Amino acid sequence: MATDKKTMTLNLTAAEMAALEKLSDQKDLSKTAVLRQALRLYQLIDSRLAQGELLYFEDKDKKNKSELMVL
Amino acid sequence: MRFTFNKEWLQKNADRDDNLEIAAGSFSLDQLPPAEGDPGDRTTVLAFGRLINLCRRKRGWTIEGLASSARIDVSEAIRIERDASYVPGPRTVFQLSTALGLPRERMLQLSGNMIVRDRGLGEQAVRFAARSASVEKLSRQEHLALEEFVKYLNEPR
């Protein structure tokens, strides 16, 4: 896969930047890597939902399931 | 992305990798029933447990010995032999088949991991389950039932 990279400037609010920094710290990843992970997951989930699948969260006791509305 | 591979490193490790399989990922999902679907015909599952029990005893192995040879948990080996409703996972079936020299694909079918498409197998499983009533020592009758069923399992289709 060709991996030539393109650069862009991203404008984030202070809260968004704080969230990005926190994730970057927790996940041991650069901010760019966090955003790339977010994009990969977003595209994957969007593609599955487009095929008619649903996305659920289940609590630890497996008693409650809630559908996550992504789009 | 470009990758680099050190020739000396590959050379150094080449011999120790010989003969080792590398497949990882999954069993053939297309042949497995859905996780929450029909757990399979109880009779074939019962026959699977009896088959494991008889093959183990024929070899004179204890349940611990069987678990050790097949590298599975002792508690699981006990459940397989005694609980007719227990459907072991594909890895366990694979390990047991290898340890006991039984055909893997048909073991997956008998154990409820794959759909039984072969009606003959279903009928033979019922016959085997009926003829191999549980007694402590492997009787001549059990021995004959076991031999006949294993022969059937190994016949090419």
Place this chain on the structure above:
Amino acid sequence: MSDRSRTYLKDLRTGQLAEASLIDGVSRDEIERSESLWRPILLESLEIRQRSGIAKGSWPEHSHWDWRKKHAATEGLIAYRMFGVECEGDMQGLMLVSTAGHPCRIAEQRGKEQVYIDFVASAPWNSRELVDSPRYGLVGRVLIATAVQLSLAEGFRGRVGLHSLPQSETFYATNCGMTDLGKDTKKEGLRYFETTPAQAAAFLR
């Protein structure tokens, strides 16, 4: 678009290393060509076994994997990457990995990102389970080294995870030095293996 990097496989007929290519971004055409070559060899070796009275049940478990389906299902999704090793013009092994959605499980790195190997297999003519005289060795090592390098490049520090088929457990535990986290009941009871950054570094040394 694909990238090719130079690598080597062991030609088991001569015992020498042979030049090969690691393909990042295997195309649909390459997959179709591989499958059309892999399938007859697979079927032939299975027929020989059958004629020799070897039970059908001893077929390798990955013989049913359909790489065309996997390629179609993941094409265009940036979370997936498909790699292949080519030698003598033929595909000698294939690997599908995910770079998102499979967080680490080892306690010290739980929740961290890693490269997860969804599927990996060598061509049937390289498997001793299928043929008496396999053609190439080192297919697994080259592909695992690829996964580790990808993990390093992604900033995942070499962390790699996979579910091994039973016959391959020795390769991952001993030869790759991965941690065996035991049976995963949510994944057909297969054993789950994962590397730490230190194990990944040791593997490449």
